[in-house]
Amino acid sequence: MSDNSTEKKSVAKTRNFIHELVEKDLLEGKNNGRVHTRFPPEPNGYLHIGHAKAICLDFGTAEKFGGKCNLRFDDTNPSKEDQEYVDSIQEDVRWLGFDWEDRLYYASDFFDDLYNFAVRLIKEEKAYIDDQPADLISQQRGTPTKPGTESPYRNRPIEENLDLFERMKKGEFQNGHCVLRAKIDMTSPNMHLRDPLMYRIMHAEHHRTGNKWCIYPMYDFAHGQCDYFEGITHSLCTLEFEVHRPLYNWFADQLADGDYRPRQIEFSRLNLSYTMMSKRKLLQLVEDKLVNGWDDPRMPTISGMRRRGFTPHAIRNLVEKVGITKTEGMVDIAVLEHAVREDLNKSAQRVMGVLDPLKVIITNYPEGEIEMMDAINNPEDESAGQRKVPFTRELYIERDDFMENPPKKFFRLAPGTEVRLRYAYFVKCENVIKDENGNITELHCTYDPASRGGNSPDGRKVKGTLHWVSATENVEAEVRLYDRLFSVEDPANQKDTDFRTLMNPDSLIVLQKCYIEPFVKEAKPLDYFQFERLGYFNIDKDSNNEKMVFNRTLTLRDNWTKQMG
RNA sequence: UGUCCCAUGGUGUAAUUGGCAACACGUCUGAUUUUGGUUCAGAAGAGUCUAAGUUCGAGCCUUAGUGGGACAACCA
Numbered sequence: 150m151s152d153n154s155t156e157k158k159s160v161a162k163t164r165n166f167i168h169e170l171v172e173k174d175l176l177e178g179k180n181n182g183r184v185h186t187r188f189p190p191e192p193n194g195y196l197h198i199g200h201a202k203a204i205c206l207d208f209g210t211a212e213k214f215g216g217k218c219n220l221r222f223d224d225t226n227p228s229k230e231d232q233e234y235v236d237s238i239q240e241d242v243r244w245l246g247f248d249w250e251d252r253l254y255y256a257s258d259f260f261d262d263l264y265n266f267a268v269r270l271i272k273e274e275k276a277y278i279d280d281q282p283a284d285l286i287s288q289q290r291g292t293p294t295k296p297g298t299e300s301p302y303r304n305r306p307i308e309e310n311l312d313l314f315e316r317m318k319k320g321e322f323q324n325g326h327c328v329l330r331a332k333i334d335m336t337s338p339n340m341h342l343r344d345p346l347m348y349r350i351m352h353a354e355h356h357r358t359g360n361k362w363c364i365y366p367m368y369d370f371a372h373g374q375c376d377y378f379e380g381i382t383h384s385l386c387t388l389e390f391e392v393h394r395p396l397y398n399w400f401a402d403q404l405a406d407g408d409y410r411p412r413q414i415e416f417s418r419l420n421l422s423y424t425m426m427s428k429r430k431l432l433q434l435v436e437d438k439l440v441n442g443w444d445d446p447r448m449p450t451i452s453g454m455r456r457r458g459f460t461p462h463a464i465r466n467l468v469e470k471v472g473i474t475k476t477e478g479m480v481d482i483a484v485l486e487h488a489v490r491e492d493l494n495k496s497a498q499r500v501m502g503v504l505d506p507l508k509v510i511i512t513n514y515p516e517g518e519i520e521m522m523d524a525i526n527n528p529e530d531e532s533a534g535q536r537k538v539p540f541t542r543e544l545y546i547e548r549d550d551f552m553e554n555p556p557k558k559f560f561r562l563a564p565g566t567e568v569r570l571r572y573a574y575f576v577k578c579e580n581v582i583k584d585e586n587g588n589i590t591e592l593h594c595t596y597d598p599a600s601r602g603g604n605s606p607d608g609r610k611v612k613g614t615l616h617w618v619s620a621t622e623n624v625e626a627e628v629r630l631y632d633r634l635f636s637v638e639d640p641a642n643q644k645d646t647d648f649r650t651l652m653n654p655d656s657l658i659v660l661q662k663c664y665i666e667p668f669v670k671e672a673k674p675l676d677y678f679q680f681e682r683l684g685y686f687n688i689d690k691d692s693n694n695e696k697m698v699f700n701r702t703l704t705l706r707d708n709w710t711k712q713m714g
Numbered sequence: 715u716g717u718c719c720c721a722u723g724g725u726g727u728a729a730u731u732g733g734c735a736a737c738a739c740g741u742c743u744g745a746u747u748u749u750g751g752u753u754c755a756g757a758a759g760a761g762u763c764u765a766a767g768u769u770c771g772a773g774c775c776u777u778a779g780u781g782g783g784a785c786a787a788c789c790a
Contacts, residue, residue, distance in 0.1 A: 152754050165727095170771095177783055186776060189790095190790095191789085193789090193790080204757090223790065225789095226790070229789075229790090282788095283787085285790055286788080287786075287787085287788095288786095289784060291786070292715090292716090292786050293715090293716065293717075293720095293785055293786060294715040294716045294717095294786095295715075295716080295786090296716090297786090324788080326787065327788095328788055337717085338716055338718090339717055339718075339785075340717085340786055341785070343786090346786090346787095349788035351788080367787095367788075367789085367790090369787070371790095373789085388719070388720090388783080388784070389783095389784060389785085389790095390784095391718065391784065391785090392717080392784060392785045393785090394717090394718090395718090415719085417720085421785095422725085428790095429789095435777085455750080470726070470727080470738065470739075471727075471728070472728090473726045473727095473728060474726090474727075475720060475722090476720060476726090476727090477720070477783060477784095478725075478727095479720095479725075479726090480725070480726055480739095481724090481725050481726075481739065481740070483725085483739060483740060484725080484726070484738080484739050484740085486739095487738090487740090488739095490751090494751075494752060495752095499749080501737095501749095512750060513722070513756095525748090528747095528748095528751095528752075528754095529752070543752065545752040560750065561750090569748060570748095571748055571749070572748070596715095600770050602748090604748075605746045611748090611751085613746095614748050614749065614750095615749095616749075626738080627739065636717060637758095677752080679747050679749085681751085682749045682750080682751070683726095683749090684733060684751095684781060705749075705750090705751050705752095706750090706751065707750060707751080708750050708751095709750045710750085711750090713748090714734080
């Protein structure tokens, strides 16, 4: 009902500077009113939350203007790429809720077209083969402040270039023997225009084209051209490609016949505090086994976040909250966490679990009796219904829900005080049992039979309501608690420090024996829950009936813990 | 000795030039609550990097500074 108005509001808020540029193009009648974008990952790693921003923007912009968005794998460097990544990327994009329909492309689909285009440029004296080694070419390129100098091979005759290029393709040369360069301007203030490389020799097996090719196009020569071949109108990318734009346009001008030109527009990438978003470094974490794979719940990868219990809706919501600009900033991880809690609070099934058990014996409750208490599945959603929770003489409560010498404003159980066991009874602590070391081993309590369901007919109130689990009727589970992987706000930007030393040693805590109400037996992997008063959890993908494993997605906000410092 | 980009509360974003700036997160109060959650009510917090200019009027336009970032991979 009110959902409609919030929907409208959020759609209106999605407007950004890219939408304005697209609207302007449309108004000027460019591209026959077409809007066509693409999401172009290189399959050299798993997608992370930063990619989610690009995905939402690419697909979102197309959708907003009734256009289309392609998925394209930018697979021009076979030495780093792999089919595993191709598969995971598709799974993750779909999971986020986007659909490229039948428009799945690979840069490698266009290798022939790119080759032909290169030949054309050679014939037009706009490209040449350079036989110099990499370091010499690099030297001649100059620096950002000093102009470059021309290669001695720059004015090679067309026929010789054609011949050499063909022999490059045929595999007559070894890696690094020569390259194809565009002939532009070695004195340009823009480094990328100083005769950029178009092709290099790489004798490597490609995950799709196998050994068909031993020369591969460079990013600048492939990307814009693929945009052109696919009919992309707006090529959205991150800020670091801003300086590439003149080159992007130069190639487009050489290639284009009519009026149609793809247009590159840049936006700032997502930076999240305490989060590492470099594929290279994430790969290193995986390879060094500092995490348990790309989908480790601590990873900022889409697959890791999925396993952790984050929802696609929450991730898309974060992207919307963060907005699209060219300002490079650092988004507080709290914004993401808020988006997750906001979503989970509305949708998560409530359940009671005890992570650190303290046994409670209800001395005046009959031994062997099991009472099924009614519990609400989700107070935010009446349609979620109710369930039964078994209540018995012996129970577990959370160890820190009891204090022998409670400070003021402690609402929970203490000697002589009365609290409510949620959905069950009022109980009063009569006796504290300790072992020889003085550690509390169990509590003896009495219950008020008249308070069944959690209210006393005499109207008396209690300060606290505790969650609990029957000590005999329960599910035993392993629970994994996660904290941030890095303990510094900007782990990517610590110069001179190995980022691995910045990792939080307490980022993963495994609790072996925890007790959860029987209800969870019916759930399946990746289902998520809110454990009353403890936080959001989901069932790990590796969980099974013999061993249930839960991941803690996030804690609940907790004022009491905050007060305690 | 360059070229390009950016600059609004702590953070991220808004603001047809025309009432000294709005929203979200975070923070802090208070109320309600069978989750110290949620919800609700409220508060604090910037005068828009600086300077000059245009204008009756500038966060927005101009110029010059300042600060930050990108660019010198046979990576993308």
